[in-house]
Amino acid sequence: MTAKYRQPTEEEKEQIYKFYKYIFLSSFDKQKKINLIYAIFQWAPWSWRVVEISIDALREFKKNDFKHKSGFCRDHFIQDRIVTVKLMLDKILPFEKWWSLFWKNDQTRLITKKEHNSKAKTKISRIIDIDYKLGYFVCQNRVGYNYTKKREGKFLEKLIKDNNLDI
Numbered sequence: 029m030t031a032k033y034r035q036p037t038e039e040e041k042e043q044i045y046k047f048y049k050y051i052f053l054s055s056f057d058k059q060k061k062i063n064l065i066y067a068i069f070q071w072a073p074w075s076w077r078v079v080e081i082s083i084d085a086l087r088e089f090k091k092n093d094f095k096h097k098s099g100f101c102r103d104h105f106i107q108d109r110i111v112t113v114k115l116m117l118d119k120i121l122p123f124e125k126w127w128s129l130f131w132k133n134d135q136t137r138l139i140t141k142k143e144h145n146s147k148a149k150t151k152i153s154r155i156i157d158i159d160y161k162l163g164y165f166v167c168q169n170r171v172g173y174n175y176t177k178k179r180e181g182k183f184l185e186k187l188i189k190d191n192n193l194d195i
Contacts, residue, residue, distance in 0.1 A: 036074050044068050045123050052120050065113045069130065075167045076102050077160040080137035083153040086188055087195045088140055094181030101144040102136035102165070102173065109134070138165060156191055 036044075051064045069075055085100055104112075112133040116126065143152045158164065164180050165173040174180070188195060 034073055036072065040072075041127055042123075045126060048116065048126065049120060052117060058117065061117055062110070062113050065116060066109070069134070071167060071169050073166045076104075076134065076136050076173070077167075078102060078138050078158055078165040078173070079135045079160050080105070080155045080157055081184075081187070082137065082139040082143055082155055083193065083195065084140050084143055085138050086156065086184060086193065087153075089181070089184050090188065090195055094177050094184055096175040096177070096180075099141050101139055101141055103139050103144050104133065104135070105137050106133045106135060135160075156187060156193075158187070 047068045048065060051061050051068075054061065056064070088099060089096075112129060115129060121129065137152075137155060138158075139152055146152070162183070164183050165175065167173055
């Protein structure tokens, strides 16, 4: 069934919020505050959740028999994470507004490195939605996301078939 994905608990969100307020009110310089806020959101199964995939990424996976290789990126497509973090540091936000800002903007799409490095991300091929609650591409404990041919590969094969994609 699904991997290690789960929603953050209210207790976890409240604990992260306490860290956020402490960091915001600290005497650390802005860059250190940014780094610390990044750190409190990293490495959770719900962090960098993948909600879309590009057709080019699907094409690359299929070309490689759904084996994972480098060449893919999770892209914060609503706004870069740094923008979100800087907004959190403009003024201390009430809990609900703070969480809403983070949760909305932490969505990612899986795209090729070529698409990610393109100056015009508007040229990204068609996008297919992914229900992140299914638990695919879950954030790893250090860097990247979980991917196995047996799980995510089979999911991508089915995604191509279910969307009648001729790629």
